[in-house]
Amino acid sequence: METFIAQLLNGLSLGSIYALIALGYTMVYGIIQLINFAHGEVLMIGAFAGFYAITKLKLNFFLALIFAMVVSALLGIIIELAAYRPLRNSPRLAALITAIGVSLFLQNGGLVVFGADYVSFPQAVNKVTYKLLGGSVTVTSHQILILIVTIVMMLVLQYIVLKTKTGKAMRAVSFDKDAALLMGINVDSVISITFAIGSALAAVAGVLLGMYYQTIYPLMGTMPGLKAFVAAVLGGIGIIPGAMAGGFLLGIIETFVSGYWSTTYRDVVVFGLLIVILIVKPAGLLGKDTREKV
Amino acid sequence: MKHKNILIGILLIALYLAVYAAIGTGLIAPYYQVNLYLMGINIIAAVSLNLIVGFTGQLALGHAGFMAVGAYVSAVLTLKLGQPFLPAILAGAVCAFVIGIIIGLPTLRLTGDYLAIATLGFGEIIRGLLVNIDYVGGAAGINGIPKLTNWTWLYLFTLLTVFSIKNFVNSTHGRACIAIRDNELAAETMGINTTYYKVLAFSIGAFFAGIAGALYAHYFFLIQPATFSFMKSFDALVMVVFGGLGSITGSIIAAMAVTFMNAALINFGSLRMIIYALLLVIIMVFRPQGLMGTKEFTLKHLFRVKEGGSS
Numbered sequence: 001m002e003t004f005i006a007q008l009l010n011g012l013s014l015g016s017i018y019a020l021i022a023l024g025y026t027m028v029y030g031i032i033q034l035i036n037f038a039h040g041e042v043l044m045i046g047a048f049a050g051f052y053a054i055t056k057l058k059l060n061f062f063l064a065l066i067f068a069m070v071v072s073a074l075l076g077i078i079i080e081l082a083a084y085r086p087l088r089n090s091p092r093l094a095a096l097i098t099a100i101g102v103s104l105f106l107q108n109g110g111l112v113v114f115g116a117d118y119v120s121f122p123q124a125v126n127k128v129t130y131k132l133l134g135g136s137v138t139v140t141s142h143q144i145l146i147l148i149v150t151i152v153m154m155l156v157l158q159y160i161v162l163k164t165k166t167g168k169a170m171r172a173v174s175f176d177k178d179a180a181l182l183m184g185i186n187v188d189s190v191i192s193i194t195f196a197i198g199s200a201l202a203a204v205a206g207v208l209l210g211m212y213y214q215t216i217y218p219l220m221g222t223m224p225g226l227k228a229f230v231a232a233v234l235g236g237i238g239i240i241p242g243a244m245a246g247g248f249l250l251g252i253i254e255t256f257v258s259g260y261w262s263t264t265y266r267d268v269v270v271f272g273l274l275i276v277i278l279i280v281k282p283a284g285l286l287g288k289d290t291r292e293k294v
Numbered sequence: 295m296k297h298k299n300i301l302i303g304i305l306l307i308a309l310y311l312a313v314y315a316a317i318g319t320g321l322i323a324p325y326y327q328v329n330l331y332l333m334g335i336n337i338i339a340a341v342s343l344n345l346i347v348g349f350t351g352q353l354a355l356g357h358a359g360f361m362a363v364g365a366y367v368s369a370v371l372t373l374k375l376g377q378p379f380l381p382a383i384l385a386g387a388v389c390a391f392v393i394g395i396i397i398g399l400p401t402l403r404l405t406g407d408y409l410a411i412a413t414l415g416f417g418e419i420i421r422g423l424l425v426n427i428d429y430v431g432g433a434a435g436i437n438g439i440p441k442l443t444n445w446t447w448l449y450l451f452t453l454l455t456v457f458s459i460k461n462f463v464n465s466t467h468g469r470a471c472i473a474i475r476d477n478e479l480a481a482e483t484m485g486i487n488t489t490y491y492k493v494l495a496f497s498i499g500a501f502f503a504g505i506a507g508a509l510y511a512h513y514f515f516l517i518q519p520a521t522f523s524f525m526k527s528f529d530a531l532v533m534v535v536f537g538g539l540g541s542i543t544g545s546i547i548a549a550m551a552v553t554f555m556n557a558a559l560i561n562f563g564s565l566r567m568i569i570y571a572l573l574l575v576i577i578m579v580f581r582p583q584g585l586m587g588t589k590e591f592t593l594k595h596l597f598r599v600k601e602g603g604s605s
Contacts (some may be wrong), residue, residue: 101574
């Protein structure tokens with residue numbers, strides 16, 4: 001029972017990071033139907049921005065987080081402007097290959113600029129270990145912080161999407177781009193804002209990942225990026241609550257597989273799950289089945 | 295038409311003999327030999343991927359997974375079970391073919407992005423499984439595979455791949471695949487069994503990827519699950535995109551050029567990948583159909599010879 005609770009807590013903190021990344025995927029997919037393969041790399045840049053903000057600019061954790069979000073948001077806007085916007089009306093294949101190209105460009109750019117070594121992420125927040133249930137289950141302050149930051153971010157996102165004018169515009173564009181254009185919505189700037197928000201969330205995930213694993217490196221974004229995509233598909237791509245649910249679920253599944261079975265089978269299980277979901281319910285857990293119209 | 299075929303045949307034999315003699319007399323230094331072999335293997339990988347991505351229009355990102363299957367099966371057969379080379383290559387290719395069907399049947403019902411991510415997932419699953427099988431050395435891989443790939447085998451299999459895929463593309467089946475690429479819905483309306491042809495193209499591509507993997511394993515005598523990572527799939531994709539989605543000769547030229555560039559930029563490491571990635575984005579932005587598009591490079595272009603009669 002104790003291991004079960006410990007694994008569950010671990011899974012929740014890892015899952016909340018996945019959920020943050022998955023949100024970015026799902027928002028971008030919802031609005032321009034593109035898998036933004038570069039999302040994992042935006043996360044990596046965010047993590048490094050946070051790292052430099054803490055070590056070089058001597059900012060505290062929360063200011064560093066905001067700094068990382070701003071840097072990543074700008075990066076997201078630039079990527080969309082330079083690489084995706086010219087391809088908006090070309091075949092999907094071209095856009096997808098471009099996304100892979102951008103991802104590799106950032107990865108290898110990171111290797112050149114930051115070096116290939118693992119960098120230890122500064123402990124900007126003191127790590128305090130709390131004992132629960134008579135000392136058999138431990139919770140660290142980092143786990144709690146990760147969970148709180150994630151929930152706050154999700155609430156903010158829900159507020160933006162559901163209550164603000166920008167959010168309304170985003171929902172309109174994702175529902176029907178042409179109709180939104182006719183209603184006087186500036187589709188280009190809405191897409192830019194979506195990229196900015198998604199990338200800012202990725203930066204938060206990057207900083208939290210740095211805290212979770214205590215190291216960062218230029219290729220850190222690839223695997224979490226892919227897995228978060230699995231999470232987004234799991235919950236139903238394009239659906240914001242789906243990405244949250246999928247992220248938490250995937251994090252818990254992953255920690256349970258490594259805890260109770262084997263770490264080397266972890267990735268096999270995650271990707272196997274993706275295939276099963278795609279075959280059984282391609283719309284995702286929270287998605288509605290839509291029949292293809294001929 | 296006949297004359298042209300004879301001419302191509304003579305040229306191909308001459309190329310084979312010239313390189314054979316050059317290797318035999320030591321005219322090609324060992325370092326360049328490695329790249330020559332890589333060129334052949336890359337041509338096989340790129341042309342077979344082009345059948346899936348370029349001709350059938352299905353973005354598959356798991357090509358390295360099929361290469362891994364071919365490499366591992368053939369290496370186990372020659373090294374552990376003492377079988378001859380040719381059956382080992384064919385067994386590796388057939389295994390890749392069968393796995394291609396198994397993977398293709400469920401996933402090819404998905405379109406575009408989902409297919410890309412599903413095949414990427416499968417590539418990772420194959421790699422993850424190989425890490426967990428102790429019989430094939432786990433993460434350390436198989437070492438000491440006999441070096442059986444020589445110029446003759448390489449040349450034969452490269453030709454076999456190119457001509458099989460060329461003939462496939464020019465057949466009824468190939469035209470069905472191209473129709474699916476151009477408009478899946480219209481193709482289906484015309485009575486083309488889209489799932490059948492997509493799986494067919496996918497598994498044929500997998501078959502030849504298996505051959506490429508087997509040749510790779512028996513030249514570099516060490517294979518590890520990490521050898522066949524996503525980057526290897528990406529390398530093949532780069533060649534297909536550079537050469538042109540739907541151009542066999544384009545893939546061949548791109549495979550040779552990329553291998554050559556790799557060798558030339560070997561000391562630049564990450565910078566090389568940055569250049570690739572940038573080129574990929576630039577080509578996609580300005581020329582989404584690839585450098586050659588769907589055009590083929592033919593002798594006619596080369597010599598500007600007017601052909602008599604119907605071609």
